[in-house]
Amino acid sequence: MFELRKKWPILGRHQQAADWLQVWQDLGRAPRTIDAYARGLAEYLELCERESVDPARATRAHIALYVRELGSRPSHRGVNVVALDSGAGLSSATLQQRLVSVRLFYDFLVEEGLRQDNPVGRGRYIAGPRGGGRQRGLVRRLEKLPWIPSDEQWRAVLTVAAAEPVRTRLMLALVYDAALRREELCSLRTDDLDPGRRLVRVRAETTKSRRERVVPYSATTGVLLSQYLMHRGMVSRARGGLFLSESRRNFAEPLSLWTWSKVVRRIAVAAAVERFSTHTTRHLCLTDLARMGWEVHAIATFAGHRHTDSTMRYIHLSGRDLAERFTRGMEHIHAQRVALLSAGAEDSGRPR
Structure with a gap:
């Protein structure tokens, strides 16, 4: 206090x-x-x-x-x-x-x-002569789609990140693979990882929803992890925080949230993608899972959301994605209708 x-x-x-x-x-x-x-x-x-x-x-x-x-x-x-x-x-x-x-x-x-x-x-539910409704709060709530980078912007970020130390490259790979929040990433401990099965445990006390979850990471991230663990051993062999600071002032101390934010900001500026932030990779991962056809409930479990409403705010299908889905759906409907018309033409040619 x-x-x-x-x-x-x-x-x-x-x-x-x-x-x-x-x-x-x-x-x-x-x-x-x-x-x-x-x-x-x-x-x-x-x-x-x-x-x-x-x-x-x-x-x-x-x-x-x-x-x-x-x-x-x-x-x-x-x-x-x-x-x-x-x-x-x-x-x-x-x-x-x-x-x-x-x-x-x-x-x-x-x-x-x-x-x-x-x-x-407070915005709250009220009854009225024409049915129920929701009373507006003092400030109108605006819900915007989360920003995610285009493929070109993502490649620009990765190109800059490729020249970064192995710790930074691993953190970017892991935060995307597992859709981690900044706090969850920086709070990871050495015993939260299961390299044999390529799983990472996100402890309840580090999450926003206070719910523990176990999520996988890719084989490529596993290779980076092996490289980083060898490097980490030269900084400290003690168990504890996975990502350690190497600055003179905080040597071998757990990496802070602010340090990680500065690293991501520096990469974003160098890549000329200044909207890229520590939370962008989480948005991008969940959106990519939706693009691959995952059910929203599965994505919510993966993200650690209590409700699917939260998940839907994170998933951002671009206009191109929606256009492709619309086209595929319309092609199917069009084919059905043409088939019905063809069947109708055949029937009309039969003697009655």
Whole structure:
């Protein structure tokens, strides 16, 4: 909690906010989740102080003011932003994330008896004279197709990666083969691998859904793994993290998420495919499985999703893929109809 207050001093001036975040910490939520909650709430509390309003007595009008401010705020990344979908600088997903923090904070105040209601709207099912419907939340939720590279862009990335150290090449191969998230990849341990059967175990505590899964990897990745394990032995022979840092400052320590992100970013820039990120390979793998005809439930199991709805958001069939499927389907239907017409012509030529 001290680190959060040091990062956002405003949390130290609002005891209720500090108490709420402490509850989440005590419940064992991931540090990155706590950090995201703290950031969203700190920004809202700053608005409350500027408006001279007690957060416990804020109204829906103050929430609306916060939403307007978020919607017009320029991105802190400036020229490094690759794509914007909010029209201002913060994406729809970021706006939703900020509001979740505030919504959960007010849920806490209601449960503690400090408020009668939650001023942050929720999209929820409501009944009406013409049937049921879904009430809109404060921010319209936009769901965009995930970006995946074209074949040419993917080859450009691989060409640059081919000159990278074996650790980087193995990480790229493994993250694609097994559709791993960044946290899952960097958290792999030496005992999570089964080289004999070419399987990797993704431990529950490292996954977003807290569900363990075992997934295969290719023979090519197996060769890279053998090469890397020989190299790793020169860095450290101790069991533990699979991917180790070789920098002077963190030598033989597990590779951090941020270091891996920097490596991928450097490769993306060198390949002139700047939209390529640590999550792109996961999107590409799941989409490729769909292209190969895998059932959506099998893909969901492979990806570690609890629901197929999540899987469908990850699968991105391009216009070309859909056009090819449409053409194949239409050819089949066309053939059937022509056959029926031919049969009809034959029947019409028979004496009656």
